[in-house]
Amino acid sequence: LEGNRVRMYTCGPTVYDFAHVGNFRAYVFEDLLRRWLRLRGYEVLQVMNLTDVDDKTIRGAQAEGISLRAYTDRYAKAFFEDLDTLNIERAEIYPRATDHIPEMLDLIERLVDSGHAYRADGAVYFSITSFPKYGALSGMKLDEVLAGARVDQDEYDKADARDFALWKEAKEGEPYWQGPFGPGRPGWHIECSAMSMKYLGPSFDIHTGGVDNIFPHHENEIAQSEAATGQRFVNFWLHCHHLVVEGEKMAKSKGNFYTLRDLIGQGHHPLAIRYFLLSGHYRHPLNLTQEALVQSRAALQRLWDFRDRLEREAGAAQSHPEVLAILERTQQEFIEGGDDDLNIPRALGALFDMVREVNTALDNRLVAKAESQRARSMLRDFDRVLGLIETERETVEERILLLIREREEARRQGDFAAADRIRQQLQSEGIVLEDTPEGTRWKRA
């Protein structure tokens, strides 16, 4: 909408627990998108919200008898650690829902004043029949909707499309905010409308999420925002398909989930997990298996070995046109791949063709210094998007520190078997741990 500046909103985590790798499929996809845009010369302003008030966060805080803020702070912190582990670039702004209650109330007031929302039983509901476009994003027919029927939960099926809660009346013992509609708290959907428009304006370029967000969450966001402003809310919607385990969506509620920490605890390299998550096209389901993670680790190693080999070897005295041709073709195909609806698998295919062909050329001493330097610099460029090649040397250290923290935690909880497993795993990688009165130190054997 605005020159080469892209404004983009991303539905972020509900910080009530550790995110699972299914969630990280969405965050890695969004990371690829922003990195691709930046590679192609756009400036990106990305906003990702943190949902820190909803049924799940309230329940969690109550169960531990601590404040909502203290409870959600813990998982917000874990979320940022996990982003770093996966080498996901930070968005520009991470607004928290509880810091934006006035903006939400303001939006709700506008909807009530314009007849798109109404009060009932201490709550405020959005009237979906007041917004004729309702259902357009998810392809739903409004005539099947029960006029005036209401739903209080934040998540529900298409078959239950109803007037949804913008503001919920305070319940006994729950945190609440005062406002024109009495004590209560916001519904989930209004959060994203209020926070996206606050930072990105009433109309912006891109909104992303997983396909499960299409209905009702994004449908509701469009209705609330456009009913209030009369302007088109979002130009492009991009939704990634699900990470699945044995054919089923990975989800907390199904119990078929792994956190990032689980996989790292099993010995998977963080960048192998990143590789796996970016190796499938975002529009298709991606199937998590141990085998896929092992293959990802091998693919990563090929990239690292190739990088190292380019730095070490260049035997030819003069340039050979066939080597130059490989590089030029790769450059073009990589860019065409990503430009084609973020087809990263296609871009990766071009990269691995180059690895194979240039490796053969290196075997045959056909690569001169100029070409190996050019290939090396192409890797650096591609890696601005992939985030797999250049950071390896730094992340080794971060990962060790993470494992040391996990081992300390295991020991605190008396789980010495788990603590030993971590020590042995590091030992097998040539890392030795030393327990000192000041804490655990590590060194290379």
Ligand code: AMP
């Ligand atoms: P939630 O915390 O459930 O709101 O999810 C946070 C983000 O993760 C949303 O964008 C979801 O669409 C996405 N998500 C949840 N489960 C999966 C999954 N299995 N695969 C891909 N994305 C998911």
Ligand code: ZN
């Ligand atoms: Zn959202």
